[in-house]
Amino acid sequence: MNKGTGGGVIAAGFSLLFFSFLFGPLIIMVITAFNSSSFPRITPWECFTTEWFAVLIGNDRLMNGLANSLFIGVGVVLISVPIGLAGALALSEMGPRLRAALYTVLITPILIPGVVLGISTIVFWGALGRGVGADYGSIFYDGMFLTLAGQVTFISAYAMLVFLARLQRFDPTLTEAALDLGASPGQAFRKILLPFLSPAIGSAAFLTFLASFENYNTTVFTILSGNTFTTTLASKVRHGTDPSLSALAVIIIAITLVGAMVHEAHTRRSQALRDGSAARSKIYGNPVLRVIVHPLCVFAILIGSISFLTYQGSQYDASVCKQQVLDEKRARQEQLLEEQRQRIKAQKEAAGATETGTSVKKSPSAFGGAFGGAAPKPVETPKSPSPFGNAFGSGTLAPKTD
Amino acid sequence: MLALRTMFDAFKNKHGLGVACFIGFAVFFWALFLIALPQIAMLDYSFRFNLPRADIGGPSDVYTLENYAYFFRGNDGGFNALDVGILFKTLVAAVFVTIIDIMICYPIAYILAHSATGVAARLMVIGLIVPFWVNEILRAFAFRILFGATGMINGIGMEIGLWDTPIDFIRADIALYSGLTYAYILLMVFPIFNAVEALDRNQIEAARDMGASWWRVHWRVVLPIAKPGIASGATMVFMLTAGALAAPQILGGPSNLWFTQLIYQWFNESANWQRGSAYAVILLLVCIGFVTMMMRVFKVSIGEIGR
Numbered sequence: 001m002n003k004g005t006g007g008g009v010i011a012a013g014f015s016l017l018f019f020s021f022l023f024g025p026l027i028i029m030v031i032t033a034f035n036s037s038s039f040p041r042i043t044p045w046e047c048f049t050t051e052w053f054a055v056l057i058g059n060d061r062l063m064n065g066l067a068n069s070l071f072i073g074v075g076v077v078l079i080s081v082p083i084g085l086a087g088a089l090a091l092s093e094m095g096p097r098l099r100a101a102l103y104t105v106l107i108t109p110i111l112i113p114g115v116v117l118g119i120s121t122i123v124f125w126g127a128l129g130r131g132v133g134a135d136y137g138s139i140f141y142d143g144m145f146l147t148l149a150g151q152v153t154f155i156s157a158y159a160m161l162v163f164l165a166r167l168q169r170f171d172p173t174l175t176e177a178a179l180d181l182g183a184s185p186g187q188a189f190r191k192i193l194l195p196f197l198s199p200a201i202g203s204a205a206f207l208t209f210l211a212s213f214e215n216y217n218t219t220v221f222t223i224l225s226g227n228t229f230t231t232t233l234a235s236k237v238r239h240g241t242d243p244s245l246s247a248l249a250v251i252i253i254a255i256t257l258v259g260a261m262v263h264e265a266h267t268r269r270s271q272a273l274r275d276g277s278a279a280r281s282k283i284y285g286n287p288v289l290r291v292i293v294h295p296l297c298v299f300a301i302l303i304g305s306i307s308f309l310t311y312q313g314s315q316y317d318a319s320v321c322k323q324q325v326l327d328e329k330r331a332r333q334e335q336l337l338e339e340q341r342q343r344i345k346a347q348k349e350a351a352g353a354t355e356t357g358t359s360v361k362k363s364p365s366a367f368g369g370a371f372g373g374a375a376p377k378p379v380e381t382p383k384s385p386s387p388f389g390n391a392f393g394s395g396t397l398a399p400k401t402d
Numbered sequence: 403m404l405a406l407r408t409m410f411d412a413f414k415n416k417h418g419l420g421v422a423c424f425i426g427f428a429v430f431f432w433a434l435f436l437i438a439l440p441q442i443a444m445l446d447y448s449f450r451f452n453l454p455r456a457d458i459g460g461p462s463d464v465y466t467l468e469n470y471a472y473f474f475r476g477n478d479g480g481f482n483a484l485d486v487g488i489l490f491k492t493l494v495a496a497v498f499v500t501i502i503d504i505m506i507c508y509p510i511a512y513i514l515a516h517s518a519t520g521v522a523a524r525l526m527v528i529g530l531i532v533p534f535w536v537n538e539i540l541r542a543f544a545f546r547i548l549f550g551a552t553g554m555i556n557g558i559g560m561e562i563g564l565w566d567t568p569i570d571f572i573r574a575d576i577a578l579y580s581g582l583t584y585a586y587i588l589l590m591v592f593p594i595f596n597a598v599e600a601l602d603r604n605q606i607e608a609a610r611d612m613g614a615s616w617w618r619v620h621w622r623v624v625l626p627i628a629k630p631g632i633a634s635g636a637t638m639v640f641m642l643t644a645g646a647l648a649a650p651q652i653l654g655g656p657s658n659l660w661f662t663q664l665i666y667q668w669f670n671e672s673a674n675w676q677r678g679s680a681y682a683v684i685l686l687l688v689c690i691g692f693v694t695m696m697m698r699v700f701k702v703s704i705g706e707i708g709r
Contacts, residue, residue, distance in 0.1 A: 011509075011513045011517050014509050014510070014513070015510065015513055015518075015526070018506065018509075018510050019526075019529055021506075021584070022529065022530070022533050022584075022587070023529070023533065025541070025544035025545055025547070025548055025584070026533055026536060026541075026544055028544065028547060028548060028554055029540070029543065029544040029547055032547055039550075040543075040547050041547065041550075041553060041554065041557065042554055042557070082424070082428060083428045083429075083431075083432050086424060086425040086427075086428035086429050086432075087428070087429055087432065089413075089417070089421075089425050090413075090425050090429045093409065093412060093413060093416070094409065098405065098409075102429075102433075105433055105437060105438075106429075106432070106433065106437070108437065109436075109437055110638070111637065111638070111641045111690075111693070112441075112641075112645075112686060113641060113642075113644065113645020113662065113682075113685060113686065113689065114645055114647070115645055115647055115662045115665055115666070115682060115685070116444070116645065116682045116683075116685060116686050117440075119444055119665070119669070119675075119678060119679055119682045120440035120441050120443060120444035120682070121440050122675075123440065123443050123444045123447045123675065123679060124439055124440035124442075124443035124444070125440075127443050127446075127447070149436065152432075152436060153432075153436040153437060153440070156432055156436075175416065179416075184418060185414070185415060185416055185417050185418035185419075185421075186417070186418030186419070186420060186421065187418075188416075188417070188418075189416075189417040189418055189421050193417070210535065213537075214537055214538055216538055216539060216647065216648045217645065217646070217647045217648065217662070220647065220666075221669065230537060230538070230539055233537065233539045233540070234539045234648055234651065234652070237539055237542070237543050237546070237652050238651055238652060241543065241546070245540065245543055246543075246547070248540065249536060249537075249540045249543070249544070252535070252536050252537060252540065253532075253536060256532055256535040256536065257532065259535075260528055260531075260532055264524070264528065
């Protein structure tokens with residue numbers, strides 16, 4: 001490491017801090033998925049449970065939104081990858097002046113706020129629909145179509161950037177050689193350029209699908225009265241939450257990690273095979289290890305262990321522990337109530353003692369004051385989360401629990 | 403026209419007629435029907451009254467400045483301090499988030515490009531990307547778990563006795579700023595990384611041999627190379643932060659709106675699309691104006707964005 005220019009201990013420490021900022025919130029969210037407390041939290045820990053996954057799967061609206069999102073995502077991939085490819089090809093052939101102008105036009109959708117894109121999409125297609133005299137049931141007022149249009153607008157630009165990066169490394173003499181050898185232009189395109197671009201097509205498809213699936217800002221306007229996975233999720237989070245969303249995060253993170261590991265195994269393997277170091281390396285030289293680190297095998301192992309964990313989790317029953325926690329809470333509430341009663345009784349006696357001889361009219365207010373000050377509040381003590389905790393717990397509406 | 407014609411012929415000779423037609427059609431459709439016309443339609447819409455459907459296109463459907471006037475003057479004709487204030491606050495907060503992101507991401511990008519090697523570098527790249535495959539809403543939700551009144555930080559803080567009553571991080575907008583900073587880190591790291599990676603290591607060593615201190619090396623050698631990357635990242639982070647909707651809805655305080663939330667309200671709660679469009683146009687113009695101004699100040703061109 002190069003000391004003094006950012007290497008060494010400081011760099012390591014900073015990286016550590018940075019990645020704990022990156023992963024900390026996610027890890028905590030994952031842990032809350034297994035806490036039986038009805039508001040997602042770690043402290044106080046109640047019971048280990050897997051019931052939130054069942055709650056998640058049972059949410060029809062979310063599952064319906066998931067279907068919509070998958071449909072839109074596939075549509076966006078099918079439209080925006082070709083458009084992005086066309087944009088990249090057009091840019092790569094242009095003169096510098098024209099290129100700069102077109103580049104500015106095509107890149108702006110990335111910079112325009114998603115909200116603005118969504119609004120402009122519904123306004124434009126609505127106006128077009130009115131122009132041709134279509135009614136509200138037509139495609140111009142269809143949430144799915146509008147979402148496709150709105151998302152393709154900027155997601156195509158992502159795809160275009162991927163293709164541009166790949167095209168920069170393309171050697172145009174290859175196409176010229178093919179043409180000289182008698183290939184038709186179309187053949188040269190299919191046999192030379194497209195195969196060269198195929199890795200970029202893969203990553204563009206992945207990127208566009210992810211961007212479409214995740215998008216909220218544009219979709220929340222263009223989907224109109226319908227819902228996608230992300231919009232359902234957002235409305236759920238805004239209107240109070242329960243740990244089933246954490247369970248969802250667990251699933252998404254698991255998928256992500258599996259994907260990342262398989263991809264890593266794949267790149268390492270193909271790299272080792274390509275540069276010929278496979279035979280010499282310890283892992284790829286050993287026949288057993290070689291099979292184990294094959295991407296498919298890695299995938300199978302991961303899926304196997306996840307299914308095993310899922311099965312184990314589905315067999316796990318948290319009801320005993322939950323009953324225990326509930327009993328504890330009840331006991332605590334009883335105890336608090338009892339203390340309350342004692343206090344009130346004591347105050348009553350004290351009030352009765354002082355009031356002997358004074359006007360009787362004053363006594364109701366004295367009682368009122370005593371009750372007002374000692375109103376039973378077992379629910380709000382932070383240490384005893386109650387069944388009502390959920391109602392009070394959701395962020396913005398939360399009262400100051402003092 | 404001639405330029406287009408010659409270009410089309412160039413494509414035809416190089417890739418074939420079918421491909422040339424496809425490129426021409428796709429780019430035309432994208433640039434016109436998806437990018438240009440919708441923006442123009444929105445601009446047109448923002449100058450109209452909010453009429454019932456039957457009256458649209460009728461004699462009362464005329465252009466007006468009413469929607470824009472409302473932004474500045476409100477209902478009573480005075481100064482609309484609320485809405486203008488929200489726009490101003492949104493911009494300031496977006497700048498703030500952008501600056502924090504630059505400060506966090508520049509060291510990481512530099513470490514990634516020049517200090518980390520082999521496995522560590524690969525792991526860092528994966529570690530950077532993986533959190534951003536998780537849904538934006540869920541990332542905001544994670545911050546809500548952290549910062550809520552009964553959240554993790556309050557829980558621990560009260561447990562070990564740092565403070566007695568829960569601190570309202572949500573009302574104080576701390577949750578929102580952290581969430582926004584988190585949300586767009588990736589968009590800042592990679593442009594800076596791409597720029598810094600191009601730097602020749604020998605330049606750093608030469609500067610060090612000449613006796614430059616570490617901050618001087620960064621200030622005079624690394625930063626000038628990183629500048630286009632920082633500008634590109636800052637532009638994207640600023641625009642996305644100013645245009646963010648999910649994070650303010652989830653993490654924002656109840657009395658503390660983001661400008662996009664105002665637009666959302668005009669559309670979904672007041673059903674006044676015209677005024678919503680006007681507000682969207684205002685947001686777009688102000689953001690673009692601000693970014694162009696900043697690009698002038700730091701002398702970068704838009705062609706460098708997204709590289």
